[in-house]
Amino acid sequence: MSQAACPLCEMTDVLDHPDHFECLTCGHDWPHAAAADAPAAARVVKDAYGNVLADGDIVAMIKDLKLKGSSEVLKTGTKSKPIRLVDGDHEITCKMDDMAIGLKACFVKKVPA
Numbered sequence: 001m002s003q004a005a006c007p008l009c010e011m012t013d014v015l016d017h018p019d020h021f022e023c024l025t026c027g028h029d030w031p032h033a034a035a036a037d038a039p040a041a042a043r044v045v046k047d048a049y050g051n052v053l054a055d056g057d058i059v060a061m062i063k064d065l066k067l068k069g070s071s072e073v074l075k076t077g078t079k080s081k082p083i084r085l086v087d088g089d090h091e092i093t094c095k096m097d098d099m100a101i102g103l104k105a106c107f108v109k110k111v112p113a
């Protein structure tokens with residue numbers, strides 16, 4: 001158990017109230033949730049084989065994929081330019097065949113650098 005310390009004076013004479021802490025040294029109080037406010041861990045995006053993908057990786061198609069709204073088909077093995085991971089349904093944005101596209105990570109594999 002680590003003793004809560006006051007974020008202002010760093011003393012550990014702290015009262016633990018049901019929903020907040022109170023510092024007996026300087027009187028500062030702060031909510032319990034403060035420590036949990038840290039940014040959520042970055043989302044992990046994995047390719048079809050479970051390799052973790054990161055911005056700047058190169059990926060290749062593992063299956064032919066017809067692009068929505070066009071007659072273009074991305075062929076198996078087509079390599080991307082360095083990818084960028086984004087939020088949403090299609091986790092990857094990148095350029096393939098000079099087209100900017102969004103891809104699902106499950107349709108690609110990471111190409112070793």
Ligand SMILES: [Zn+2]
Pocket residue numbers: 006007008009010011023024025026027028
């Ligand atoms: Zn204090």
